[in-house]
Amino acid sequence: MALTLEIVTPEARVYSDTIDSVVIPTVEGEIGILPGHIPLLTQVADGELRVTKGTETTYLVIGGGFAEIDGDKVSVLAERAIAEDQIDEKFVEDAMKRAEQAIKEAKHMDPHEFEHLQNMVRFSGSQLALKRRRR
Numbered sequence: 084m085a086l087t088l089e090i091v092t093p094e095a096r097v098y099s100d101t102i103d104s105v106v107i108p109t110v111e112g113e114i115g116i117l118p119g120h121i122p123l124l125t126q127v128a129d130g131e132l133r134v135t136k137g138t139e140t141t142y143l144v145i146g147g148g149f150a151e152i153d154g155d156k157v158s159v160l161a162e163r164a165i166a167e168d169q170i171d172e173k174f175v176e177d178a179m180k181r182a183e184q185a186i187k188e189a190k191h192m193d194p195h196e197f198e199h200l201q202n203m204v205r206f207s208g209s210q211l212a213l214k215r216r217r218r
Contacts, residue, residue, distance in 0.1 A: 084118035090159040097164040106133040123152040129205045142167040146206040179207035
């Protein structure tokens with residue numbers, strides 16, 4: 084028995100495949116999903132998502148959203164997601180520095196803009212942590 088995993092962001096379908104298992108970061112901690120898992124709807128947190136298929140493990144960084152497990156189908160609707168091999172470390176470092184600087188310099192920032200910048204810093208940090216740990 085296998086799972087079907089689909090990860091979708093507002094911009095694109097980031098991942099779609101039949102897999103053996105997936106570990107998803109949620110606001111309550113990581114959850115591991117195997118075939119036959121009970122139905123579940125959970126809020127996804129910023130962090131590392133691990134996909135196992137056969138002997139290979141694929142790593143993605145995911146940010147915000149929801150995951151739904153229904154039968155042997157796992158659907159992740161995320162605000163942001165990127166596969167490890169697509170992370171450009173220099174670009175992410177620069178984006179993170181710009182977001183941190185904008186937060187420091189903000190006097191009267193719109194709360195939504197402030198939250199967006201904080202989310203970008205967290206997502207960038209997750210990308211850098213994965214890339215640097217997997218060198």
